[in-house]
Amino acid sequence: MTQDKPENAPEHCPGTESDQAGKASACAGCPNQTICASGPKGPDPGIALVKQRLCDVKNKLMVLSGKGGVGKSTTTSLLARMFAHMNQEQNFGVLDIDICGPSQPRVFGVLGEQVHQSGSGWSPVFIEDNLSLMSIGFLLGSPDDAVIWRGPKKNGMIRQFLSEVDWGQLDYLVIDTPPGTSDEHLSATTYLAGTDGSWGTVLVTTPQEVSLLDVRKQITFCKKMKVPIVGIIENMSTFVCPKCTVESIIFPNSTSANSTEEMCTEMNVKFLGKLPLDPRLARCCDEGKDFLTEFKTSPTVIAIKNIILEIQKHFECN
Template sequence: MGDQNDIPSDAPASCPGPTSDNAGKLDGCVGCPNQKLCSSGELKSDISPMEVKKQLIGVKNKVLVLSGKGGVGKSTVTAELARGLAALDFSVGVLDVDVCGPSLSRIMGVSGETVHKSSSGWSPVYTLDDIAVMSIDFLLSSEEDAVIWRGAKKNGMIKEFLCSVDWGELDYLIVDTPPGTSDEHLAIVSLFKQSKVNGAVLVTTPQEVALSDVRKEISFCRKLKIPIIGLVENMSSYTCSKCKTKSQIFPATSGGGAALAAAEKIPLICSLPLDPLVGRSGDNGLSVANEAPVSNISAGYRTLTEQVVQFCKPK
């Protein structure tokens, strides 16, 4: 049998766990959506959760930003959360584990930078407001380079991010994840097994096609015992700057984030409007809160920041 901590709480009794020698090979594995990944052996590597714990000994809080759906604004939410925490004088690091679609370097205003390696490991890139950022973007020879890797190599890269980066002393490490519930997510959870994850912020947009994927992410968190801080509904409405008419660009046909949060009994942290300022700010590496401090979207991000701080306080 594998490590019992690897096994989801609702898995059948015969589940050996994803890092076991029998992972994906037993009769009880037939029909499991992760059978192929488990049996490939890609999750069983030299990854050491204790090594991660030792490397991150100076990191007080770890928060994941998740969504089963792509294009809902996870990276923007990650960036604004990090900036909000830094504005409260917390020391913050941001890790982009979207290996094949990294975007945080541009959103954080450090695109084109490179990392340096010393005896203490890789040094993260620092933004003007002193936020430590690590992304595969810094390791590519060109912004146009495509990362075409299988799971094992992506998992190895994530291990390097956690074990070989000199994060130093941080109040918060915010981890921006790719869409879905696949190998990168399982690698992160496995690596953090001995190093507490405080919680996850889930991001959605109002339409049912996004909500259905976020439900899977909620299930993922519950199976792997990741506390859910709450739900952020992004792009909830659009208000015309000229006529002030409010429109639902992504209609909430099944009730949107509010209905999902109520049904799943998780907090709806905030509903953020669809604002062209967000796109312009992200392209130019600027903070939305700084560009429009008196706005509904900045107020929403302040609420998010306060909720994360409150959730991570020692109980």
């Protein structure tokens, strides 16, 4: 079995699972030498626990973004709600692993709810009959409480969420992540890679070049970690006035050659679609209302439905 190696490891790195981790001659001068020497050896026992817990979850979908502020959490809630609306006979779950910025309890209108623990694990909070949510936001004493944790403690919480939440049988588990490519993403991808069933990731960006630059790094991360990429969603692509339906571009890209579609073609990933910006969506998220039922004719609702069809098509073929 190939042993895990830290980022920027030397060519002859023994791997973190080896007894020689941090002690071999190749480790001299490596910035990770002390960490590898003091860390636990052998395979992570959490991988087996996560595999066992998620054995009844058919598909796992991570939602990633290269940078913050692109509407990743909002897109996650839209995807989960549309999944549940379109497939009433199926079951869906949302896992919020944005440990330091858990926003899903407010977005889904269940802020202040409590999770219960039993012999079978934590019970998620139900949003609809076929849609449930788990977030660290349910474990905080107040929405103003800050989670001030280092990487290992955040990773431990992610492992708990994946191995101790009693989801039951799910057709899709949608996972909201923090922006970037850091500890939380490494932990989640490592655990999900060891599970049965299909899994993959959707990346969210906005049209600006600065956002596209960061999502390129996210694509590179996924390819290096062998994470299946379902596709890219361009959020806030245009603004459609709710009253006059006039469409305006509020985040223009300086050159069409650097558009999201061009980037997808260049990096060989699928472009899933564009989500228009609707100011009523932000209000629904703040108030915890279901945007899909409040504003059924919004162009954003139509767009997210088409994106869901593309995502389902991907999982049906894999």
